[in-house]
Amino acid sequence: MSVIVKDTEKTSIRNADATRQKILDVAFEEVLLKGYQGLRVDGVLKKTSLTKGAFYHHFASKKELGHAVIDEVLKPWIENRWIIPLKEIQHPIDDLIRMLESARDDISAEELHTGCPLNNLTQEMSPLDESFRIRIANIWQLWHQALVETLERGQKLGLVKKSIKPNNVARFLIAAMEGIIGQCKCYMNDLAFYEAGECLQDYLESLRVENS
DSSP states (O other), rough: OHHHHHHHHHHHHHOOOHHHHHHHHHHHHHHHOOOTTTTOHHHHHHHHTHHHEEEEEEOOOOOHHHHIIIIIIHHHHHHIIIIIHHHHSSHHHHHHHHHHHHHHOOOHHHHHHHOOOOHHHHHHHTTTTTHHHHHHHHHHHHHHHHHHHEEEEEEEHHHHHHHSOOHHHHHHHHHHHHHHHHHHHHHHHHHHHHHHHHHHHHHHHHTTTTTT
């Protein structure tokens, strides 16, 4: 009998986790399309076919949902797309160029329309809510630090010029990449990725130690 109870409890936990994740995924999609301020709990409920009771069992408010979207969906998305690959880089210049080319080639019609969710939320919420700003800034800093460590690793290996300042270069590279993605969103095509991307690649090449 105890085994049956334990199995039932495990199933209940799995179902609750699945429900929470379903809410988060739909909320993330809504934020991508409409921004946090355009997010509506009723709209999430309609798309998930859940009741208000089910929603408020997991999130006390829309703000709590927004925090969870940043912490549990957006942060892992940035980590998987940019931060983890940086930690696996062996040759900073070659691998960074390949990462940019891959990002350019993988950009979808949806991303052309929505832009980068991290940058979108930065522009929308940082001036309005300190709790959002702190969470968003933490993600930017994780990305920045991973890039700094990548460049420093390249310097130690004799692949990146000793004269560069990894902290400053990391700031510039992220700003450049996000600016390019923002232009793609505005123009609704990936031409900016190809045009500005060539210049960004040239800049990365300028960081290379000769003959490396």
